[in-house]
Amino acid sequence: MMSLKILLVLVALVSMCLSSQVVSGNDYHGTIRTGYIFTDIEGNQSVHQPTYNLFDGVMLSLEHFRYNWDNGMRLSADIINPALKSRRANVSFGRLGWGSITLHHNSYRRTYNFEGSSFTRRKTTSGSAWIQPIKHLKLFGGMGVTDKSGTSRALMESPTDPPAHLVDYLNRYYHAGVEIKYQRSYGRFEYRVSDYIDDVPGSDDRLTRRLRMFVYTPMPNFERIVLGAGFHRFENTVESKQDTLSANTVWGVARYSDVNGYQIRYSFVFDRSSRTGDLAATDNILQTLSVGKTWKNRGGIIAGYGYRINDDIRVERSGSEYSISTWYAPSKQLSLRAGIGWSSDNVDSGRTLTGDRDYTRHWLSARYRFAEGFVRLRIDNLYRSNFDIGSKSDFFRGTLDASISSSSYGNVVASYSFGDGEYSNSFGMFEFSEHVLSGDAFSSEYHRIQLGFGGSYYRARQDVDIEAFSIHLTGKYRFYQNACLEIIYSAHNFDNFDDLPAPYLEYYTANVVEVSIAYEL
Amino acid sequence: MRFFGSMHWVTGGSGLIVGLLFLFSSVQPQESEVDDEICLMCHEDYDMSLSSTKHRLLLETPESVVKVHCISCHTGAEVHIDDPDEGNIGNPAKAFAAEAESVCTSCHQPHTHIRAVGYDPHFREDISCTSCHRIHSTNAFQLIDEEGGFCSVCHVSIGNEFRKRSNHPLSDQAVTCMSCHDFTGRNEANLGHGSNANCYQCHPEQSGPYLYEHQATSSFSTEGEGCTACHLPHGSPNERLLARTGDLLCLQCHGTPPLHRVNHDGIGIQFLCVECHSEVHGSYTHRRMLDQQLGTRIGGEHGSCYCHGVGD
Numbered sequence: 082m083m084s085l086k087i088l089l090v091l092v093a094l095v096s097m098c099l100s101s102q103v104v105s106g107n108d109y110h111g112t113i114r115t116g117y118i119f120t121d122i123e124g125n126q127s128v129h130q131p132t133y134n135l136f137d138g139v140m141l142s143l144e145h146f147r148y149n150w151d152n153g154m155r156l157s158a159d160i161i162n163p164a165l166k167s168r169r170a171n172v173s174f175g176r177l178g179w180g181s182i183t184l185h186h187n188s189y190r191r192t193y194n195f196e197g198s199s200f201t202r203r204k205t206t207s208g209s210a211w212i213q214p215i216k217h218l219k220l221f222g223g224m225g226v227t228d229k230s231g232t233s234r235a236l237m238e239s240p241t242d243p244p245a246h247l248v249d250y251l252n253r254y255y256h257a258g259v260e261i262k263y264q265r266s267y268g269r270f271e272y273r274v275s276d277y278i279d280d281v282p283g284s285d286d287r288l289t290r291r292l293r294m295f296v297y298t299p300m301p302n303f304e305r306i307v308l309g310a311g312f313h314r315f316e317n318t319v320e321s322k323q324d325t326l327s328a329n330t331v332w333g334v335a336r337y338s339d340v341n342g343y344q345i346r347y348s349f350v351f352d353r354s355s356r357t358g359d360l361a362a363t364d365n366i367l368q369t370l371s372v373g374k375t376w377k378n379r380g381g382i383i384a385g386y387g388y389r390i391n392d393d394i395r396v397e398r399s400g401s402e403y404s405i406s407t408w409y410a411p412s413k414q415l416s417l418r419a420g421i422g423w424s425s426d427n428v429d430s431g432r433t434l435t436g437d438r439d440y441t442r443h444w445l446s447a448r449y450r451f452a453e454g455f456v457r458l459r460i461d462n463l464y465r466s467n468f469d470i471g472s473k474s475d476f477f478r479g480t481l482d483a484s485i486s487s488s489s490y491g492n493v494v495a496s497y498s499f500g501d502g503e504y505s506n507s508f509g510m511f512e513f514s515e516h517v518l519s520g521d522a523f524s525s526e527y528h529r530i531q532l533g534f535g536g537s538y539y540r541a542r543q544d545v546d547i548e549a550f551s552i553h554l555t556g557k558y559r560f561y562q563n564a565c566l567e568i569i570y571s572a573h574n575f576d577n578f579d580d581l582p583a584p585y586l587e588y589y590t591a592n593v594v595e596v597s598i599a600y601e602l
Numbered sequence: 603m604r605f606f607g608s609m610h611w612v613t614g615g616s617g618l619i620v621g622l623l624f625l626f627s628s629v630q631p632q633e634s635e636v637d638d639e640i641c642l643m644c645h646e647d648y649d650m651s652l653s654s655t656k657h658r659l660l661l662e663t664p665e666s667v668v669k670v671h672c673i674s675c676h677t678g679a680e681v682h683i684d685d686p687d688e689g690n691i692g693n694p695a696k697a698f699a700a701e702a703e704s705v706c707t708s709c710h711q712p713h714t715h716i717r718a719v720g721y722d723p724h725f726r727e728d729i730s731c732t733s734c735h736r737i738h739s740t741n742a743f744q745l746i747d748e749e750g751g752f753c754s755v756c757h758v759s760i761g762n763e764f765r766k767r768s769n770h771p772l773s774d775q776a777v778t779c780m781s782c783h784d785f786t787g788r789n790e791a792n793l794g795h796g797s798n799a800n801c802y803q804c805h806p807e808q809s810g811p812y813l814y815e816h817q818a819t820s821s822f823s824t825e826g827e828g829c830t831a832c833h834l835p836h837g838s839p840n841e842r843l844l845a846r847t848g849d850l851l852c853l854q855c856h857g858t859p860p861l862h863r864v865n866h867d868g869i870g871i872q873f874l875c876v877e878c879h880s881e882v883h884g885s886y887t888h889r890r891m892l893d894q895q896l897g898t899r900i901g902g903e904h905g906s907c908y909c910h911g912v913g914d
Contacts, residue, residue, distance in 0.1 A: 128767070129767075130767070130768055130769055130771070131773055131774075133771070133774075134771065134774045134776070153658065167774070169774075169775060169776075177656050177658075187775070187776055189771060189774060189776040203776075227804075235876070235880055248807075250806070250807060252806050254803075265707075265708070275803070275806065277806040277807075277809075279807065283894075284807075285886075287806060287809060289802070289806070289809070291795065291799075313795050314795075315794055315795035315799055317799075317802070317809055317810070317811060319810070319811060322813065322886065324811050324812075324813065325811070326794070326810065326811040327794070328794020328795045328822065329794075330794065330795055340701070352794055352795075352822065353794075354794030354822045354823075356811050358811065358813055363794075363822055363823055363824065365794075365822055375699070391822075391823075391824050392824070393823065393824050395824075396824040396825070397824070398824050428824075431824075433824060433825050434817075434825060434855055434856070435825060435855050457758070459758070459759055461759065467855075470855065470857065472854050472855065474845075478759055480758050480759035480762065482758040496758045496761075496762060498758070498759050498762040504845070504846055504850065504854065506850070506853050506854050507853070507857055508849075508850070508853040508857075509850060509853070511846045511847065511850045513839055515766070515839060517762040517765050517766070519761075519762060519765060537762075537765045539765050539766060539767070541766075541767070541839040544847065545767075545839045545840065545847065547767055547839060549765075549766075549767065575767075
């Protein structure tokens with residue numbers, strides 16, 4: 082039924098476009114695509130996420146459709162495969178300075194067992210709109226619904242057991258608000274409600290409400306100083322248990338910046354969260370101060386300090402955070418960036434399971450640009466330590482990527498990431514190292530033909546032993562001025578080399594062929 | 603049927619707003635100090651790159667309520683006309699962040715809020731509006747990359763996280779980067795309305811509040827860090843975005859009670875923590891977060907298991 086509705090919208094849009102093309106001044110572009118997706122799948126369908134939402138069947142899409150009327154009205158639409166269960170659509174219509182409407186639909190499947198018979202499907206449909214009745218005022222609102230149903234499995238539940246976990250809920254959400262702006266001052270008020278209805282016996286419905294308002298303005302006579310403040314209230318209620326989690330947050334900020342590149346910023350956040358089922362409330366207080374200087378097109382540095390208090394009467398934590406980040410461009414081709422941040426979080430009174438915590442993060446990146454593209458290297462390191470329980474994690478990641486573009490030959494992008502992680506605690510250690518290689522190449526058109534190749538390769542070793550790859554080959558033949566035949570062959574593969582018992586075997590292979598004709602409007 | 607019922611509200615409400623949309627429009631265009639035609643004499647066809655965008659020049663749509671001229675963004679035109687040196691004209695795409703921001707936010711004020719609140723790290727490093735938006739482009743929202751993959755143009759290492767065993771469905775476009783990274787500071791971490799509330803928008807079934815909370819899942823409590831204490835939101839080598847496999851995840855914080863593990867290992871099955879303590883997000887029925895159907899799942903009667911009778 083939903084497919085039919087979206088299909089009708091698609092037909093209406095194309096008809097409108099074709100029938101009004103003679104009107105002077107209107108312009109439009111987009112692509113209509115039709116064809117078929119063939120799939121051949123073997124193995125455990127719950128292990129390779131990129132193919133969870135893969136279906137075979139008729140393709141019919143309107144891609145990147147934009148219609149501009151001479152009077153400033155605009156319509157944009159992306160309607161992808163409404164005849165398939167992996168459909169998605171975004172349609173937007175509006176007029177600049179007057180208002181706009183956006184509609185969205187998406188359907189997503191997630192599978193949980195070997196043969197794919199246990200799955201959940203999430204269908205999301207939403208609409209939002211805004212109007213601007215007068216210059217300084219904008220009203221906005223919207224509503225949507227997410228419907229999720231099916232059967233899932235608990236973690237490590239045997240795939241040979243019948244599906245044990247029913248999923249069947251509906252989540253409706255609404256929002257409305259107003260924006261006010263006058264010169265360089267701005268204010269916003271919005272209210273959001275989410276009504277969650279769970280139809281699984283024994284489950285609970287929930288109502289979530291969120292109120293948010295803020296305002297900021299340059300200080301009169303000191304335009305370089307911007308002041309801002311806001312309030313946020315969040316409430317989440319399980320109606321059958323009469324239990325509510327609520328949070329009230331107040332924040333404020335003052336920022337000074339000038340044309341010479343100096344900036345100073347101070348902010349505070351005060352948050353009190355409480356539950357009706359718990360007598361104690363938790364206070365979160367955060368203050369930050371940062372100072373920076375930027376040298377135009379040459380470099381910059383910024384240093385920040387933050388102090389945090391986390392207090393629920395029984396336990397009080399406090400912590401300091403420090404950060405320094407800098408960038409430097411010695412030439413137009415080369416730019417360097419680096420940063421370090423560390424924080425220490427201590428239990429001042431009371432006792433917690435995880436105790437004191439330390440975090441450190443540092444990163445470094447360098448990019449070299451040349452006429453046809455760039456090469457970039459980035460290194461990240463994250464470290465966390467909980468001394469009291471002997472727990473720590475140490476994660477390193479390095480990425481090298483490059484992009485080369487040539488109007489004569491085509492485009493190539495490629496990247497390689499290496500990650501190494503180590504989590505240890507009093508019981509044992511979990512280690513992994515990962516390699517991700519990905520890339521895409523697409524040729525320029527030559528004798529009406531374009532060819533492309535791309536894919537990704539993932540390998541995890543040590544305590545997990547996994548290999549996954551996806552490749553795709555694309556061929557495009559332009560047989561008419563605005564029309565082309567496109568064939569895409571994709572192969573997906575997943576293997577877990579751990580010695581798993583039969584019901585948990587994790588291998589997967591899929592071959593997918595998409596044959597389509599695309600017509601450019 | 604409920605689903606389609608809700609659809610009627612969506613379409614009906616939208617229809618009402620369409621009607622209202624055309625009732626309001628009153629702002630009149632203003633005269634430019636330097637005519638766009640003068641700019642286009644040298645910068646031929648530059649108006650074409652704007653014609654299908656919100657920045658369509660006023661000369662093309664004199665009735666437009668938004669008054670966009672070349673000089674709206676490019677300041678210093680009077681000097682540039684006399685001496686057409688590139689350095690004599692303002693260009694947000696080549697200015698440093700504070701200058702570019704001041705030009706763009708004269709109309710697009712919500713973006714000023716991003717920096718004022720300060721949760722967006724882009725501005726720290728001289729990355730401005732024009733780093734992501736190419737104004738003379740016909741892409742949606744003038745983004746560098748219309749497919750929404752423009753974030754991974756810079757954040758390549760994060761993009762590669764989504765190629766791991768489990769990940770959020772970015773490639774299916776069921777979510778985008780901005781589904782979670784809101785940019786407006788709405789969901790600052792470690793507050794009651796913080797990162798967890800962000801997750802609960804799509805995962806309301808896990809949102810609690812529970813009578814018996816698992817404090818690790820709480821983003822604001824003195825013990826917890828939120829959903830990301832256990833899940834890696836971009837991608838993970840393990841199932842369900844989990845940071846570690848099996849018991850190692852639980853043992854990151856929980857020491858094993860004496861004899862507890864040994865006795866269960868003794869059965870020879872080596873039960874995982876989550877096989878009994880399955881209500882990992884919180885429970886309404888048991889402070890140890892035990893499975894409500896523990897007995898029937900691993901042997902014995904409902905409410906009990908092999909070794910422990912009902913109520914033990």
